[in-house]
Amino acid sequence: xDAIDKAKAQTDPSGIFDKPADVAASVELSPNEKAKALQExxxxxxxxxxxxxxGMNKKNEPSLLPEIKEAQRKIGxxxxxxxxxxxxx
Numbered sequence: 001x002d003a004i005d006k007a008k009a010q011t012d013p014s015g016i017f018d019k020p021a022d023v024a025a026s027v028e029l030s031p032n033e034k035a036k037a038l039q040e041x042x043x044x045x046x047x048x049x050x051x052x053x054x055g056m057n058k059k060n061e062p063s064l065l066p067e068i069k070e071a072q073r074k075i076g077x078x079x080x081x082x083x084x085x086x087x088x089x
Contacts, residue, residue, distance in 0.1 A: 004028050013037040014044060020064060020071035035077035042068045042080050 004026070009016045010033055017023050023037045045065045051057040072079060 006033060009033065010036045011040060013041045020068045021074075024071040024074045031075060031077075034075050035072070038068055038072050038075070038077055039080045042072070046080075 004016055006029065009023075009026075009029060013020075013023055017026070017037075020038060020041055023029070023034055023041070026034060029037065042065065045063055045068055048057060049063055049065065052060070069079060
């Protein structure tokens with residue numbers, strides 16, 4: 001496997017990793033980099049949930065939020081926000 005782009009992994013983790021568990025298992029990222037990547041992925045998943053609720057996402061794919069939260073627990077990282085969506089703080 002080629003070395004990953006750490007900056008992109010932290011700002012666009014779904015563009016680098018197939019699933020959130022892959023972030024947690026990565027040996028190339030530090031614990032802080034993993035936490036940042038998973039927080040970014042969490043925000044992306046929450047925004048996608050809002051778009052789905054508002055009828056803007058026609059893909060109808062299941063949310064990755066449970067997988068992201070599990071990966072965060074696995075590495076001891078905290079979620080970005082509560083279980084509410086980003087526009088419903």
